[in-house]
Amino acid sequence: MRTSKLLAAVAVVELAAAGFATYKEIRSDTDNSDAITYYELDRSDTLFLYIQIIAGGDHQPLIEDFKTLARNYGSQNVSAIPRVRYGNDDGSVASEPADADLILEDVATWATVFSEVSGIIDIPVIQAGFLGLWGEWHSGHFCPEKGIYDTRENREVKKAIVDKLREVGPKVAMRYPQDHKALYDGDRGVTIHNDCIFNSGPKGYDGGTFPVEDRETWVSYTKEVASNNTYGGEPCDQASDSTFDWTDFAEVCGSNGLEAYIHEFEFSYLNPGNPPAFQQLFNDPSWADCVDDIGAALDSYL
Template sequence: MSPSVIKNLILFILILATTGKPQQQVLYQPTDEIFINPERGFYTQLTTYNTQSPITLSSLNNIKSQGRSIILRMYYLTNFRNVSLSQAMLTMIANDFNTIRQAGMKCILRFAYSDNIGQPDAPLNIILNHIDQMKPIFQQNGDVILVMQAGFIGAWGEWHSSTNGLDNVASRRAILFKILDALPSDRMVQVRTPKFKQEIFENVNPIPPDSAFMETYYTRTGHHNDCFLASWDDYGTYTDTTAEKQYLSDDCLFVPMGGETCNPSPFSGCDNAVYQMRRLRWTYLNAGYHPTVLNNWTVNGCMNDIKRSLGYRFELLEGNYTNSLKPGDTFDFNLKLVNQGNASLFNPRDVELILIEKNSGQKYVCKLPVDPRHWKPNDTTELNFQIGILNNQPLGNYDLFLNLPDADSNLHFNPSYSVRVANLNLWDAQNGYNKLNLELVIDTTSTGTPYSGNLFFTPLIISSVDDQINELINEQNELKLKSFPNPFNNTTKILFKVGNSSNITLRLYNLLGEQIDTLINDYRLKGSYEVNLNAASLTSGIYYCVLTSENSSVATKIILLK
């Protein structure tokens, strides 16, 4: 018997002797599989000049079929160098975000006025006005913004070659701070060189660990490099290459790093590319540029390693869990995992445990008090919690899952935005959960310890903010409206209550406010009703059901997932 097996056996005996509860150890097998995950990996750039090329769902679905979850959306505002953005431009930007959401993807965002050196950009006052115009759109759609690049100044929005004299610290600072103010406070912005960040904030020190994710301007400013591996200093990206690479290595533990390669060079070979991406915490990379560099990586055998390592890559190692208890008892949860990727998460994300009863399918959730943005590359993390089982928990056999969903309520229940771990045979694609290979038996005969804390498994009820608002505004029970299941796949029931006999309408709208269908338009007596909604012809996304009577109107959000 190997020493490791003996050690694990002793640990199991000690746990059982200490707690008096049956425990189960689960060892997880890693995988080298390359698979899609949110907020990381290779991206495809989609460029538009003014309103010429709105994003289409078919183009995004094609990109996603290639294993990519992010795009770089590049807007050249060449028609607006000296005027406000038109309503048509603002509408196209808003529509693009809706399409990105429908596709289950996110975007890197950049705006510019010039697509080459010598082409004009815009004056500072115009730029600041444009950001003000777009602020409501950014605020409403922060859920699908992975990160925004500072942009706007000079050729390609890379903060050089400005025809309006914006190549200075004051102008760069004004634009960066304006963008940071326009975005939701939990979204970050990237600047083109480390020197830009250091000059703007007059601080050459990387973010201290105890200040990370505090949502200050400094801790929300990251980095991008669009001449990666082009030369010793990446064509002027670095002024002091050695010092600034060390700065990035430390700073980018807490802020994003990404970009594109620039040209083949002695520095762009496999060994150095893999080393630099690991050292500088790269999360994303352009899949289309530079083609020679990318092809060389494929020919020389490192492309698959790069695909696996961009961003985070969480691998479960082992778990030790209570596997039998009774209602009201304590569930002991211990899980070890390692981040095998180049980088950490930088946007908020929840960590949940999900129990699913095998016969009924009823789900119970416990949100763990942990921030996965601190699961650093190369670090092993141990999650160790005691969780209560409700006194009225139904008896039965339950499967246990780890869920890493998007923290935003719009995306939380969409499996396209949940993180998959790098282990064999754990991924539940339909729900976006990672199976932990534990069957938990809850019955009245098990021995255990009564729970006295405040961390519980509770029934998972999927409801939108709109449903909660409806409960508040319908105290007189004039109208009530909800749907089940929600989210749903193709079919759901719309449940509604009429407080006073009236002519009522029930209509379906998309996120743009366009009416999709009229489900009911007739006279209804006081009472409760339901109608089946078949959405087989609709695309995945967010819709609204609006119920209207002669005296009031209520709405509820429904999420279609296919």
């Protein structure tokens, strides 16, 4: 554990910083018994939790699995950062259905569920999810574009999702700064999550997070509304603009590497399971000092 048992117990009440967040997912129509069983986490007291639902399906079995997970991990002072996304019967991910009413019914259902586990497990932040592939607000029926370039109707659906999740209590994180500005201009009551941190190095575009045509404007806006504001996510190397070599551990751990980037943007949590090379670094004892420094950087922010 990153923190002492005393500090972890206080975190349940005070919604402390999350640090390293361990990846986990539970899915509809799947045996989630192993996923919901408590296992001690490595350098982590937070789950980076995907909840995959099937449009039009019966969510109750998955809700019960989630509540069991919440009891099992919450009793061990482990927090969870959840995101609900859509999937297919075979377990693969899917974009949202073309039915706004159905989506908003699902949002209301899960907002209620998250409220019901209050006091059982700490949820530092809820990622908005529901729209697009992986719940990342791209490549979906209601999110073909970002910000002002999307239709008014789509922006209304996006805002309705965030507003309903905000009723739960924790901060809600949106994927893209352009959507944040269009819907909550300058409001730190809503934060951001970045699913492609350091994708192309310290001056990159983070897999579309910062538009190529005006990177600095959106970097500045992101810092304004999200820095030291339960801001986090996961690194990646899968986006089309990826140029950073994650297998170069000396560069990842160097003076212009990931730790410096965390301090620049004031990230508070990070999934170390992606990309695979970063997971290898995380598990390599010869780089333990680097991992500890990255963890300490995350712990500097809320």
